Amino acid sequence: SFDLIHAHGGLPDGLAAARLADRLRVPLVVTEHDSLLRERMADPRAVAAYRGLFGPGRRVLAVSGALADVLVRGLGVPAASVTIVPNAVPIALFRATAAPDRDPMELLWVGARKASKGTDTLLRAFRLARLERPGLRLRLIGRGPTADEEGRLRALVAELGVADAVAF
Secondary structure (H helix, E strand, C coil): CCCCEEEECHHHHHHHHHHHHHHHCCCEEEEECCCCHHHHCCCHHHHHHHHCCCCCCEEEEECCHHHHHHHHHHHCCCHHHEEECCCCCCHHHCCCCCCCCCCCCEEEEECCCCHHHCHHHHHHHHHHHHHHCCCCEEEEECCCCCHHHHHHHHHHHHHHCCHHHEEC
16 A cells, blocks of 8 residues: 655656556655756646646645746646645765865856756856956856757857857
């Protein structure tokens, strides 16, 4: 027997989990961390399906305020119906020590290059930081969700005048 069903992502996993939770008459928890959620919410069928994940005996969690906002706005549900539970990082496991071969003039960023991650803000801040430290460089590891987004970010780097200091 199960005490509850927990799905990671509303579509399609949450839908399958909802059917199982209904059949077994147990609560459902859906943790949303889909980086393409905004795009999914553009489809009215996805919106209709997602609304079925809310209700008695069901709880929807989001791993960030940005994802919670996409759900609230896209589905027209009250903000209180989506609980934010950030991805946890056990900070005590990480010790801040200087690596002897680390270049202090190189900054590293790892992640999906998209608006909700603040990539534009990072690039603009980097341009400002270079005014103080002209030798500063930025290495971005990851990629944008689409080729158009990648192109837009590369164009922004050129527009900001830091293309010589940014490595994608």
